[in-house]
Amino acid sequence: QLQLVESGGGLVQPGGSLRLSCGAPGFTLDYYAIGWFRQAQGKERAGVSCISRNSNSTKYADSVKGRFTISRDSAKNTVYLQMNSLKPEDTAVYYCAAEWRPGDRYSCSYDGMDYWGKGTLVTVSS
Secondary structure (H helix, E strand, O other): OOOOEEEOOEEEOOOOOEEEEEEOOOOOOOOOEEEEEEEOOOOOOEEEEEEOOOOOOEEEOOOOOOOEEEEEEOOOOEEEEEEOOOOHHHOEEEEEEEEOOOOOOOOOOHHHOOEEOOOEEEEEOO
């Protein structure tokens, strides 16, 4: 069973940057669309960004457009979420998730994801 591992979270000041990584030791991510979701304390888990299997398509939540960038490196078997201009409201546990669909389709929805990582905490605070 695919196991996803997130890394790169931490404490950063407002306006700062972090890069999150999502890997799958022993498995290839090439067959899956990958999404990043986040859950702030007391709130529901929400989608942040997704990328299709072949990187032809990406999606972003309105709240992160222009600040976050999702990408994938097949050679490193890793999907990244570059987060710039971070705000306190970006504070959350960030989860990586994988979705398999025929072709290059993907839903980028919470219910559509087949596998989840355990999350990495991002705290934006001065």
